[in-house]
Amino acid sequence: MKDKKITIVGLGYIGLPTAAVMARAGMEVLGYDLNRRVIDALNRGEIIIEEPGLSELVNEMVSSGRLKGISTLQESDVFIIAVPTPITEDKKADMSYVKSAAEDILPHLKPGNIVVLESTSPPGATEDIIVPILERSGLKIGDEVFVAHSPERVLPGRIIQELVENDRIIGGINPESTEIVKEVYRTFVDGEIYTTDSKTAEMCKLMENTFRDVNIALANELAILSENMGIDAWEVIKFANKHPRVNLHQPGPGVGGHCIAVDPWFVIENHPEGKLIRQARNINDGMPDKVMEKIQELVQSDEAKVAILGATYKPNVDDTRESPVLKLVEKLLQKTRLQVAIHDPHVDREVFPYSGRLYDQIEDAVKDADLIVLGVNHFEYSTLDFGLLGNLMKAKRLYDTRNYLNEKELVENGFQVTILGRGI
Ligand SMILES: NC(=O)c1ccc[n+]([C@@H]2O[C@H](COP(=O)([O-])OP(=O)(O)OC[C@H]3O[C@@H](n4cnc5c(N)ncnc54)[C@H](O)[C@@H]3O)[C@@H](O)[C@H]2O)c1
Structure with a gap:
């Protein structure tokens, strides 16, 4: 050969x-x-x-x-x-x-x-x-x-x-x-x-990503149910995963990227009988709407300023293809009068669709904001000085869609913290 x-x-x-x-x-x-x-x-x-x-x-x-x-x-x-x-x-x-x-x-x-x-x-x-x-x-x-x-x-x-x-x-x-x-x-x-055979090989690839999409949808549904039932989904996931044969995935603001958010559609494009796969796609695609509703509930004013941290489809990459955070931004701009500022140290301003709202300095993005929304758990956000950032804001509120930030430290700095999937 x-x-x-x-x-x-x-x-x-x-x-x-x-x-x-x-x-x-x-x-x-x-x-x-x-x-x-x-x-x-x-x-x-x-x-x-x-x-x-x-x-x-x-x-x-x-x-x-x-x-x-x-x-x-x-x-x-x-x-x-x-x-x-x-x-x-x-x-x-x-x-x-x-x-x-x-x-x-x-x-x-x-x-x-x-x-x-x-x-x-x-x-x-x-x-x-x-x-x-x-x-x-x-x-x-x-x-x-x-x-x-x-x-x-x-x-x-x-x-x-x-x-x-x-x-x-x-x-x-x-x-x-x-x-x-x-x-x-x-x-x-x-x-x-x-x-x-070739058809089985094609289906294998698609099902690898579909498996992940369906499991993320289950985690997102758990998050929605937990919020409605007064339960902390993150605690449920932590303890349920102590079962030797259970691996609940993590909820979040949606699913992005050019594989997991796309490949399940290839499976069902000519097959309406693929109901679970379609439902999972719809649940995951519905998450930006859920996040938008929560933002509107938290800010208490139609013209508040929201600072969104992270815009890529997953942490520590520069790729924004199919990013659920960009879908959230699009919805906020189309359906609300909220002011939206974005910060992401990874994205390339030249190709970023909302470059006019993108701030290089996080301090400029959060200045006078009524709410910070953590959209992506980039490593850089684990070491932010929330004492300093809180003092620049109009109201010290933070909505963590990834359960990533140090809640204790935020509360000590006077923040009112909301976490996606936590109903208590
Ligand atoms: N990137 C990944 O992580 C990944 C992982 C698994 C599978 N895949 C799959 O692999 C395939 C390729 O993905 P990628 O990420 O490398 O794409 P890409 O967009 O990075 O690259 C594709 C290249 O093909 C070229 N091209 C387009 N049409 C052509 C043609 N007719 N003749 C010659 N060149 C042509 C483009 O100019 C481009 O350089 C896709 O089906 C993708 O879903 C990608």
Whole structure:
């Protein structure tokens, strides 16, 4: 396998690290992307995304001659597709990037080729979208060209290690495809490689994120019930999780990011019978509304100032895709007359949709505020001086949607503290 020429189609957070790791394993790797900036940077040995260790590895592999960027596809032994699969307005997978990647491969296809879809896709996509396009080559797909889905489950920030160490699933359109694609991944994966059919592999990836979404929805429902019943959901979670087979998740202001908030929709896009999954999505998507209602209840004035700390979809990252805090901001601006100030040390002002409301200094964001809302538990917020911040505010009120801050210290500094999910 190591003498095979590999082409990665789509050099983003998944494709580029995969290309670099395969080159490190000794293969000749070509990276193809529609974005010229990505290719130009790659051929200078540089990258345009942030991921620990990637810049050094790419530089080393480009210098070694084993990794090269190309802006026109050419013949190859293996094609790995890692293009985006975003969600449409009507909650369906946008497969247009995958289709166009397969169509671009088509003129270069030859007998013996291997095509792998890594993009997260609805069940059936490899057989129903990739195979019919490749069949237009006249080659017998499954006999002369081998096709499989191999989903990715790396954690941003640890992609290079996890690409090698994580267990992996390979699902071919037939057993021959599965076995040959397994050999490709064996060249650089140290984890176990489990084999199945392509539709099962697609469903596995989606269910991993759906599992998390449904469990977060259960925690959010517990939070809503607890508030109504006069119970502290956080105490329930702490003690229920002492059961050896229980792992209640944590509630919060909603679910964001490009995986957990998106992938469950791919499962049910053509399947209304997926009721629990849909309900979980709706519960999680309803959380920004719940937070808005609580804010309105707490501030006691239509024109109060609310300072929101944190805008990303999870702590300690700069990614705001599908962030529930941004949905909250949008709702506050559309449905209320409240003044909204935002602070987040991680977001990039250039691409932030509410940059006019974004303050670089937290003191400026909370000045004259009637309420602080902790939206994201960024590490930086664990060491804030609430004595100082409280003195800048009009009213010392704080709503912690993550149960993250030191309540005792806040109370000692005169704050009235409300915690999402605590009904007492
Ligand atoms: N990022 C993650 O943590 C992660 C984890 C698991 C799975 N995934 C899945 O992997 C896939 C890729 O995600 P990503 O985060 O790497 O995306 P990305 O947006 O970072 O990168 C995709 C790249 O593909 C390029 N591209 C788009 N259409 C193309 C085409 N037709 N031909 C060539 N290049 C094309 C884009 O220019 C871009 O550089 C998605 O399906 C995603 O859901 C991502």
